[in-house]
Amino acid sequence: MNPAIYKITVLMGLLAIVAVSANAQSTSAKFIVPFQFIVNGQALPAGDYVVEGLWWNAVAFHQGKGYANLIVLAQYSKRTQETQTKLIFHKYGDQFVLANAELPNTDSGRAFRTDNVSHVIKAGNTLAEVKPEVVEIVGK
Secondary structure, eight states, rough: OOOOHHHHHHHHHHHHHHHHHHOOOOEEEEEOOOOEEEEEEEOOOSEEEEEEOOOOOOEEEEESSSSSSEEEEEEOOOOOOOOOEEEEEEEEEEEEEEEEOOTOOOEEEOOOOTTOOOEEEEEEEEEEEOHHHHHHEEOO
């Protein structure tokens, strides 16, 4: 191969790598969650988390440094705000259930299952559905 063509090919490859790297934006954010919470049926302790949007609607929860403590599948949901990064919890009594995550550099939110949590309480002699309190934690 001609040395000039080889150099141009290598240069174009390097420029392509730089362009792809510059275009890739982080979909993770830091959150301080002051209470234990449930995500898709899995309990996570209170603490500092990095929540990261992954491919195929997966969301990773990193507590501390290192590997993800939990990776769950979510569904796309409409964002409540365009720019704010936040976690939206439903509070039932003293139990917190993660309902939605709105992460940076994404067009949609990520909705989590909340149907596996007891939403029903006994009111007198009948069962009544409990309307959850909504708690939001803004990320950094």
